[in-house]
Amino acid sequence: MGSTANNITTEENTTQAPGEEHDDSLDDGSDGEAWVFYRERKEWADITPVPQDDGPHAVVKIAYTDPFTDVYDYLRAVVVKGELSERALYLTEDAINMNAANYTVWQYRRKILRHLGSDLEQELNFCREMIEMNPKNYQVWHHRRVIVEWLGDGSKELKLTEIIFSQDAKNYHAWEHRQWALKTFKLYDRELDYVDLLLEEDVRNNSAWNxxxxxxxxxxGFTKEVIQREVEYTKAAIAKVVDNESPWSYLRGVVQHCEGSLASVGDLWEWCQKMHDEGQCSPHLLTFMLDLMEDRMERQPDLRPTLLKRCLEICESLATKYDRIRREYWRYIERNLSHRFGA
Incomplete structure (x- = not known):
């Protein structure tokens, strides 16, 4: 048996007995007709199925369903034969419906599509159905990307990812696909407007901030004007929920693009100090204040004694009151700052 055929198993990216989740649907076809085993189909009489070979001493023998075994036995036979036909394409569809995480099946399907010169728009429709049923399956997203690359048209990808985000706004695979489409096909024109919409719906959406x-x-790029704009945008978001880590992380990323003092951008120090004086002492605020003071101590050695004292006080408050679960970490930061900026 060829090595490719041996790879057509069901252990790829699944924790469930293969065929189990689709067992009911296989009793009746999608069009309402009863499922017919491949071994009973006249048009497949010329193919001798190839059983899966787990060796003589399989550690764990998986109890595959009968339809699953039937489909994958015929798929292995087709791969061994090297058949690139319409019927083989339909066979891969049944195999994917049973286990959409099987990379080898997707790869063989692409090989068939290429050979037949198939309608790739139709394949996009099939892929969309698979994505909506398996939104966190890497193999499905990878297949979609390959087909879009073949077509050279990414116009449908933003809408597709938006549909997925309406179900799960933090789907990593969808975000990765969206960024790829934006970068590949230069579709950035309204992307910030879309991000604004997501953050209006949920200011804690760390994926949208990213x-x-x-x-x-x-x-x-983060020009001086853009940095100023983004600082004000983020300050407004933080004002809504001060104990929200996502915009604080974004703010830290923005100011890192500054060429001068971080505290001078958008009056950040005064803004932080005001929140602190008003009692909004979230761990994120205090940590950001530490960052600002550390930056000032590096740039202005004459202010080190006063600023270091304040830094150590904040570390102590974090260790004992606001972030006690990371107490030892803040003790370490105290020692590190004292070593770097102490007399």
Whole structure:
């Protein structure tokens, strides 16, 4: 048996007995007709199925369903034969419906599509159905990307990812696919508007904050004007929920693009100090204040004694009150700052 055929198993990216989740649907076809085993189909009489070979001493023998075994036995036979036909294409569809995580089946399907010169728009429709049923399956997204690359048209990809985000706004595979489509086909025109919409719906959406940084990095870059704009945008978001880590992380990423003092951008120090004086002492605020003071101590050695004292006080409050679960970490930061900036 060829090595490719041996790879057509069901252990790829699945924790469930293969065929189990689709067992009911196989009793009746999607068109309402009863499932017919491949071994009973006249048009497949010329093919001798190839059983899976787990060796003489399999550690764990998986109890495959009968339809699953039937489909994959015929798929292995087709791969061994090297058949690139319409019926083999339909066979891969049944195999994918049973286990969409099987990379080898997707790869063989692409080989057939190429050979037949199949309608790739129709394949996009099939792929979309598979993505909507398996939104966190890497193999499905990878297949979609390959087909879009063959077509040279990414116009449908933003809408597709938006559909997925409406179900799960933090789907990593969808975000990765969206960024690929944006970068490959230069579709950035309205991306910041879309990110704004997501953040209006959920200001805690860390994926949207990440997308905002990605979009600016790929377009205007963090110029002085953009940095000022983004600082004000993020300050407004933080004001809504001060104990929200996502915008604080974004703010830290924005100010890292500054050439001068971080605290001078958008009056950040005064803004932080005001929140602190008003009692909004979230761990994220205090940590950001430490960053600002560390930056000032590096740039202004004459202010080190006063600023270091304040830094150590903040570390102590984090260790004993606001972030006690990371107490030892803040003790370490105290020692590190004292070593770097102490007399």
């Amino acid at each position: 997308q905002r940084h990605f979009t600016i990095s790929q377009t205007t």
